[in-house]
Amino acid sequence: MTKAELAKQIRTVSYLTGEFTLRSGNISNFYWDKYRFESNPTLLTAIAEEMATLLPSECDGLAGLELGGIPLATALSLQTGLPCFYVRKEAKTYGTCNLIEGGTKGGSQLVVIEDVITTAGQVCTSIEQIRAAGYTAEHVVAAIDRQAGGAAKINALGCSFASVFTLEELEGF
Numbered sequence: 001m002t003k004a005e006l007a008k009q010i011r012t013v014s015y016l017t018g019e020f021t022l023r024s025g026n027i028s029n030f031y032w033d034k035y036r037f038e039s040n041p042t043l044l045t046a047i048a049e050e051m052a053t054l055l056p057s058e059c060d061g062l063a064g065l066e067l068g069g070i071p072l073a074t075a076l077s078l079q080t081g082l083p084c085f086y087v088r089k090e091a092k093t094y095g096t097c098n099l100i101e102g103g104t105k106g107g108s109q110l111v112v113i114e115d116v117i118t119t120a121g122q123v124c125t126s127i128e129q130i131r132a133a134g135y136t137a138e139h140v141v142a143a144i145d146r147q148a149g150g151a152a153k154i155n156a157l158g159c160s161f162a163s164v165f166t167l168e169e170l171e172g173f
């Protein structure tokens, strides 16, 4: 599937209009429902193939953020052979009490995998938590950048940021 075809299909299945409150509290008249393309095996495979081309050469593991980043990280893991880490929004309060699940021992350079970045509030919180847990997090790869200031905030944490599509690109294809 070409990138233009992928953009078209993602737009067809996941672009919703209406009134939506975003994680940041901002109201938007459109919404990219990532689960609509992540739950489609053809589209999940295709977007993960595009994300794989954006991974830095130094990468010991893929840190998928709850919830939408996790299917993407898993698909990327199947394609690249890199281990997955699943980063919760909050640590479990029983059992292992983990905030970060999975992974294997080895190198500590984790690339953060996210679905949609808007203000980057969630991804920045998770980067700090990943670092506090002793891993290195210097790169973020996302499916969609809604271009609402997120890139600058990620860069301010000393991380590179790459996305398969910007909002402008998704609308333009």
Ligand SMILES: O=P(O)(O)OC[C@H]1O[C@H](OP(=O)(O)OP(=O)(O)O)[C@H](O)[C@@H]1O
Binding pocket: 023, 024, 065, 066, 067, 068, 069, 114, 115, 116, 117, 118, 119, 120, 121, 122, 123, 150
């Ligand atoms: O860049 P931000 O302004 O932080 O917004 C983007 C965040 O919001 C969405 O998650 P959501 O809260 O919908 O959670 P989910 O993935 O668990 O459904 C998205 O997956 C990011 O995590």
